[in-house]
Amino acid sequence: MLKYISLFLFLVGFSTFSLAQNTLNLNEFGKLPILHEGRVKPLDSFARIEILKFAKRDNPSGLTHLSWLATSLFDPATAVTQKIFAVDNGEIRHILGLEERQRPLYSYSELVSGLEKTSKDVAQLIAIKDRKFTKEEQDLLSLHENALAYMQILRSFSSVLPLDIHLSKSWRERAGLKENEVITYATLKKITPIIDQKLKSIIKSKGTDPARYSVSEKEIVTLSWQIKTIGVGGGNNTIFRVIPLPKKGDYASPWELINDGKGSPSAKISLQKWTSLATALQEYDTAKWNENLKEIQQGIVGGDEQKISIEIFYNQIAPFQLTIIFFALSLIFALSYFAAQNIILYRLSFLSLMAGLIIQGLGLAFRIYVMERPPVGTLYESILFVGLVAPLISLFVEKRLKNAGGLLCGSIAGVMLGLLAQSMVGEEDNMKVLGAVLNTRFWLTTHVLCITIGYGWCLLTSILAHLILMNKAIGKSHPEDQSRMIKIMTTHSLFSLLFTIIGTILGGIWADQSWGRFWGWDPKENGALLIVLWLIWFIHGKIAGQVSNLIFVGGMAFLSVIVAVAWLGVNLLGVGLHSYGFIEGVFWGLGGFGLFEFLLISVLVGLSIHRGKSRYAP
Amino acid sequence: MRLNIIILAVTVLLGIGLTLWFDNSSGSIPNSPLPVIELEEVNQESVPPFSFQTLDGKNYSISDFKGKTILINFWATWCAPCVVEFPKLIALAKQNPDIVIIGLSSDIDDAKIIRFLDKNPVNLPNFLISRDQKRKITADVFQTYKLPETVIISPSGKIVKKILGDTDWGGQEMTNFLSSLNSF
Secondary structure, three states, rough: HHHHHHHHHOOOOOOOOOOOOOOOHHHHHHEEEEEEEOOOEEEHHHHHHHHHHHHHHOHHHOOOHHHHHHHHOOOOOHHHOOEEEEEEHHHHHHOOOOOOOOOOOHHHHHHHHHHHHHHHHHHHHHHHHOOOHHHHHHHHHHHHHHHHHHHHHHHOOOOOOOOOOOOOOHHHHHHOOOOOOOOHHHHHOOOHHHHHHHHHHHHHHOOOOOHHOOOOHHHHHHHHHHHHHHHHHOOOOOOOEEOOOOOOOOOOOOHHHHHHOOOOOHHHHHHHHHHOOOOOOOOOHHHHHHHHHHHHHHHHOOHHHHHHHHHHHHHHHHHHHHHHHHHHHHHHHHHHHHHHHHHHHHHHHHHHHHHHHHHHHHHHHHHHHHHOOOOOHHHEEEEEEHHHHHHHHHHHHHHOOOOOOHHHHHHHHHHHHHHHHHHOOOOOOOOOOOOOOOOHHHHHHHHHHHHHHHHHHHHHHHHHHHHHHHHHHOOOOOOOOHHHHHHHHHHHHHHHHHHHHHHHHHHHHHHHHOOOOOOOOOHHHHHHHHHHHHHHHHHHHHHOOOOHHHHHHHHHHHHHHHHHHHOOHHHHHOOOOOOOOHHHHHHHHHHHHHHHHHHHHHHHHHHHEEEEHOOOOO | OOHHHHHHHHHHHHHHHHHHHHHHHOOOOOOOOOOOOOOOEHHHHHEOOOOEOOOOOOOOEHHOHHHHHEEEEEOOOOOOOHHHHHHHHHHHHHHOOOOEEEEEEEEOOHOOOOOOHHOOOOOOOOEEEEEOOOHHHHHHHHOOOOOOOEEEEOOOEEEEEEEEEEOOOOOHHHHHHHHHHOOO
């Protein structure tokens, strides 16, 4: 592999330059569409996703995502020296022979020899089926995968970028090259049939020993090897699909035009503009850069322009990070209101919660518009949606309570779910195209929305129950207020039951249609049933008088753990149709949360019982 | 209690409304029978202007064939699938005198093509054979690097289909498709 990489970098002979992002309009560059992982997205998103994958951070070494992408595409020789690979695992750094740094970021050229050294180990690891990898093995595999993906980006335009290859006058003529015209793989490909024929006759007459070849024969052999090497490097290079094809919404990578027969007269023109864009960047020609960008944009007839603008805006404002701030502000103001009883603080808490809700709603609306489906297809998306539902329901609680209790519940839910979403966002595109089974708008809209509304309602009920328990435990609230809060919480527990039970039944109907059975004891189905049974158990117990108000409130408080297990936990089991794989961090996080809740609720219930006894003590 | 009932009713109605909206906008596949060869929903591009010289020295421009269905077949004598496909194209040209077939060869010299044509005589006015010198049309205009490849152009001058590799030109599907192009 090393020889191919070295040759590639040697052949792509550009003068080194550093990309001055202020002089070239990179924002317009970021608006160009790319077909990536099944959907058309702006280059802005593509660059953000890819650099995050390699560097585990947005701006490694002060490099913006778009300047990194432009350099990688159009000046690979410079790009391989940029420190964008995060190697956080010290063991891996040692294996690869990397020097220790304060920030463990390395350039591709620094990694190459280590990657070459470990390639055999990686091949052996992959060869073993169903092997469970250690942390080190997993990190090494991931680094190799990332390096391969990066090479694909570096080679995206290697078919049309100028090569530092010498061609004699006769070969230039055969390739139809003018005197000063640059040599590219595409032009060399034109003379491949002639080279192949000549090579066959050379081998036939003189064998395979190069020592017996004449100078012109050596030139043919070298040329043939160079063409094959670049061709092998570009084979299966499909990552950078930016050339619009006649079929609406379809794009091809520059290599697909050559290797997969996707070329056309219009694709040829589009590719020329991209090549010209590369030249503009190398020459710092801002006018040429802008002109080419404009021309490329004009050549795209996909109707995706508005979606792309919306997605870029979404990327820039990062709405779900913004909402955490607003929900946190609402929480601070609500707590301050409890302490100071100042109406201004109450209003500020309410306004912050509303602002958070509006931004969360807008963020979800953007996602619905871009993805053209309900925003609940993945675990991450369901957290975002519940992050809207729970604070929204808290407004109804607040309408009844009118003492900032509802605001407190909503803001706690908003902050916790926002942080959970951030921890689950991952390093890949979080606006994924769903698999065929999941991608039915009808069932996503009915079953998944219904069950996630149920989750949201359950969480809000649980937080309200915590609040009641705390009030009881510290004995600050009036018994009348407490019974009013319990009454409100009971109403919300009924709504929780309604949505989870309907969602579960709808899930069964979907399962019947998709998998041919209503109920298959899948962990997710069992999880949903667990919530329903938990709610039925406590609500019936309360109605029948078998469960005291305190135990009922304690049970509702513990609903948060039941929901967490059903919503996130069952996916970790590694079995069933809803398994997303075992995530160690989530497992320990969930375990810690469950234990914390158990201890907290036990202590609060214990304190409440103690306070109740002491109140009636003689 | 009344408020709760109203909230519940609104939620259910909202759910039904959203369901219907998403269901209607999902673009379900119609049950009508599929055409024999499906014409993709494409932004059909016009064939770019280019000219060529046939082996007998006559010069043509692509615009000379406006109003007719044109097949531009990119081939070479050293390309095995092209050689297999060639007789099928001759048969197609014989059966459809209104269709113009332009065989653009990527061979290095005329002699090889002539030798090939001696074994596979064409002699049809609607089947033109040309050697694409330096692959100027094949690679520079149509970006074709793998042979054989055929571009079908409708009578109105639009590129309507591109066929990669050897294909069954005498099959019912292709016949129906080519007939349907007259309406373009």
